[in-house]
Amino acid sequence: MSAANDAADRLLYDYWRSSAAFRVRIALRLKGLDYEPHAVHLLRDGGQQHADAYRVINPQGLIPALKIDGALLTQSLAIIEYLDEAYPQPPLLPGNAMQRAAIRSLSLQIACDIHPLNNLRVLNRLKAQFGAAETQRTAWMQHWMQLGFAALEPRLSAMSDGRRHCVGDQITMADVVLVPQVFNARRFDLPMDAYPTICRLSDAAMQLDAFQRAAPQQQPDAE
Amino acid sequence: MSAANDAADRLLYDYWRSSAAFRVRIALRLKGLDYEPHAVHLLRDGGQQHADAYRVINPQGLIPALKIDGALLTQSLAIIEYLDEAYPQPPLLPGNAMQRAAIRSLSLQIACDIHPLNNLRVLNRLKAQFGAAETQRTAWMQHWMQLGFAALEPRLSAMSDGRRHCVGDQITMADVVLVPQVFNARRFDLPMDAYPTICRLSDAAMQLDAFQRAAPQQQPDAE
Numbered sequence: 409m410s411a412a413n414d415a416a417d418r419l420l421y422d423y424w425r426s427s428a429a430f431r432v433r434i435a436l437r438l439k440g441l442d443y444e445p446h447a448v449h450l451l452r453d454g455g456q457q458h459a460d461a462y463r464v465i466n467p468q469g470l471i472p473a474l475k476i477d478g479a480l481l482t483q484s485l486a487i488i489e490y491l492d493e494a495y496p497q498p499p500l501l502p503g504n505a506m507q508r509a510a511i512r513s514l515s516l517q518i519a520c521d522i523h524p525l526n527n528l529r530v531l532n533r534l535k536a537q538f539g540a541a542e543t544q545r546t547a548w549m550q551h552w553m554q555l556g557f558a559a560l561e562p563r564l565s566a567m568s569d570g571r572r573h574c575v576g577d578q579i580t581m582a583d584v585v586l587v588p589q590v591f592n593a594r595r596f597d598l599p600m601d602a603y604p605t606i607c608r609l610s611d612a613a614m615q616l617d618a619f620q621r622a623a624p625q626q627q628p629d630a631e
Numbered sequence: 632m633s634a635a636n637d638a639a640d641r642l643l644y645d646y647w648r649s650s651a652a653f654r655v656r657i658a659l660r661l662k663g664l665d666y667e668p669h670a671v672h673l674l675r676d677g678g679q680q681h682a683d684a685y686r687v688i689n690p691q692g693l694i695p696a697l698k699i700d701g702a703l704l705t706q707s708l709a710i711i712e713y714l715d716e717a718y719p720q721p722p723l724l725p726g727n728a729m730q731r732a733a734i735r736s737l738s739l740q741i742a743c744d745i746h747p748l749n750n751l752r753v754l755n756r757l758k759a760q761f762g763a764a765e766t767q768r769t770a771w772m773q774h775w776m777q778l779g780f781a782a783l784e785p786r787l788s789a790m791s792d793g794r795r796h797c798v799g800d801q802i803t804m805a806d807v808v809l810v811p812q813v814f815n816a817r818r819f820d821l822p823m824d825a826y827p828t829i830c831r832l833s834d835a836a837m838q839l840d841a842f843q844r845a846a847p848q849q850q851p852d853a854e
Binding site for chain 1: 690691692693700702704705706708709710712713716717728729731732733735736738739740742743744746747748753756757760761763767770771774782785786
C-alpha cells in the first residue's frame, strides 16, 4: 500500500451535512487520498463539536479537522491549500499568480461572504438573541445566498466562458467550494432560476467520481 | 522609478475603517509597494460601494479591490496571497507546507469565522430583519469576537511560544489579519483582559512602520 493511499494515516473529523467538510472530502478524493471518517454530530448531544473530547482536537469546536502527515489541520481552505502543496496532482490552483488569485478570490467569495453567515451556530444565535423563528432563519440564509450568488453568477459566466468548470476545462478549488454551497442552497429551497451558470458548473462537477463520493448522502453518517 | 514602486500602476479601492482593506494596506506596505488610494465611503450616499460606478469595478460591492499588474483583484486574502507570490520578499507565508497551512488556518479563523459576521452589511441586515437596536448590534459583534478570540488565544499562545509574532520571529499573513481584528475589537469596546497573547502580538506588529502607515487613522479618508 502506497503512502498516498494509507487511509489509517488520515482521519477526517467530519459531518455529512457540513459544507466545509464536504469541500475537504472532495479535495481528498480528487487527490486520490483515502481517509478514515470520524463523524462529529453537529446536532446530537447539544452538538458533539462542543464536547470536551472534540475541543481537545479542535478548540474552535468547528468541523472539519484533518489529521494528516502527523499534524492536525483546521479551516477547510487551509486544508485544501495544504493538500495542493503536499500532493500536487491534479493541481487545484493551476496557472500563474494572477490565475491563482482569481481561483482564490472566487473561493473566498463563497467561503467568507456566504457560508459563515449561514452556519448552524449563526442560526442558533439568531434564535437566542432575536427569537428568530425557523422561517425567519431560512429567510436570513436565503438573503445571503441570493446576494452572494447574484454577484457570483456574472463573474462565473465571464470566467468559465462556456467551458466546463469555473475557470476553464479543469477542476480547481473554486469548483470544490462552489458545489457544497449549491447543495446547501437547494437544501434550503433557494430559487435557482437566476443562476444558470452556477447550476451548470455545479452539475458538471457533480458528474465526477470524486464529487459523487464526497456528497453528503454518500457518507456513513448520513441520515 | 522602479516598477515595484510605481504608485500610479496600483490603485486600492479602500475605506479607512474597513478591516479587510486594512489587511491589504499592511501587506502592500510590508512588500514596499506604493499605491494610490481611492476612497469608497461605506456610509456616505447610502454606501458608495453600492453605486454603479463601483459595481462596475467590483460587482460584489465590497471593499477592498486592488488594481495591480493590469488586473483587478478582490478578496483580501486572495490579494495578499497574490502579493506574496508576485513579490516574494519578505515572505508572508514562510516555511514548509505544514507551516503555511498553520498560517492560513489562523488567518481564516479570523477572516471566515469572526470578521464576516461583523461586517457593516450584516449589522444593517440585523436592523432591517430583526429591528436590532445599536446596543443589540454591538452585543452581536462582541459575541462573535469573544468566541473567536477565546479559541484564538490558546492557539496563538502555543504557536508564538513567547516569540515576537504569531508563528515566530517574523511577520506572516496571520499577523496581517490579526491586527485589524484587534483594532476592530477595541473600537467596539470588547474587554481584552482575557486575551493577553492576542494583545501582545497585535501591539508588537503595530510597532512596525508598515503597520503604522496602514492604520485607519493614517489614511487620507480618515475622519
